[in-house]
Amino acid sequence: MEFLREIPLFSELNQKQLEEIALISVVKRYSKNNIIFTPSQKGEYFFILKRGKVKVYKTSKGKEQIIRIFDKPTLFGEAASFTGKNFPAWAEAIEESEIVLIPRKGFIELMKRDPEIGMKFMSVMAQRLMYLTSVIESLSLKSALSKIASYILRKFEEGRDEVEFSTNIAAMELGLTKETVSRMLGKLKELGIIEKSRNKVKVKNPQALRELSS
């Protein structure tokens, strides 16, 4: 069950808790073109892709619209699994796949016995939510400079004044080019707001960053 740790939601669980989950779960094998769930089915299981490839899609007027393709270990269809309501889409194995099924009811029982599991889940989700919210805030800023300011600020607020920084990755995440990121970093440095070395940025004046990311 070690691969479960790769799934962010499970990352905080301890060995015993993972084992508890393993105890109530079943591994099922789907060959190519096998349907995993449909919109007429209720969320009675959590589905975790262990190995293989799955496509999630909707159908409208007979045509299928792919929503997403999963390959790495992932939990999918979780909104329905948590609510117990119908899945909003279809899921189909597009290659031979192994999927771990956790029964919703068993999961609820487990949460009853060990509510810490639920708390850990919620804690992971809450952190992620806050993180994503701040990402969205910076992405909807207009100027490249303010996007970058807010990007650095976010990292700064999470941890140290010294922030790991890759021009390329920042560019990708912000929807900018590496050239622009590089130039804007230069500007921030000129303004004395940051210092930069190879792959680190040191925040000198967070207040200024905050004003830039308005």
Add this chain to the structure above:
Amino acid sequence: MEFLREIPLFSELNQKQLEEIALISVVKRYSKNNIIFTPSQKGEYFFILKRGKVKVYKTSKGKEQIIRIFDKPTLFGEAASFTGKNFPAWAEAIEESEIVLIPRKGFIELMKRDPEIGMKFMSVMAQRLMYLTSVIESLSLKSALSKIASYILRKFEEGRDEVEFSTNIAAMELGLTKETVSRMLGKLKELGIIEKSRNKVKVKNPQALRELSS
């Protein structure tokens, strides 16, 4: 306890469940400048702002950095409340405020008695996570056209072919100007991908939208 419904996390709970929460919670009044929590405190309570205004801030080298100001009914500091670890920041009432405190332990007990509450929380969070993820995907696209395509597509996938659409709001959310949004909508219409009326957009060709939002 009705105001709890305004908080997304609690929106799915039924009357009885809200009452259960009310039973274990305490309302506390903070006057201006009163500290609500500090980084040396562990998350032993959930804090819900019922009335008033609260600032959440960090201190580094004696200087305070405001992270966020809350005024409407909100749950704040939830990451720590879920984990039980230390709060990552300070919270202080900046005007006379009423705050609802839910003890973490009581909450865990409650989840044990009624695991559906936890499930409902997780379901709300899971939905929100998926939503935010798709927002981020569209925001990190480069061209205005693809951002808008993906914006419309997201709304389309959530519900009907007829999508509520406000040029102004879309512009805000996408970090574009209303003029650009208007022009791009015109283009999508020319291409026969959408039809638009005053405040609605009708998706004619979702596949084309999908390709544009690559």
Add this chain to the structure above:
DNA sequence: CGCATAGTTGAGCTATTTCAACATCAGTGG
């Protein structure tokens, strides 16, 4: 050392913004 990867810098180009003028519509009060 040599090669691949990451970052920097400049110059021209183009997508988007800005600004300004106009159009459309919903609601309001006369």
Add this chain to the structure above:
DNA sequence: CCACTGATGTTGAAATAGCTCAACTATGCG
């Protein structure tokens, strides 16, 4: 019912921020 107002959307032309392309530097790594 009409005129008035404010909010919302549209269109054009000029200005500019950020992109592209290309050449270069710095840095790590086998």
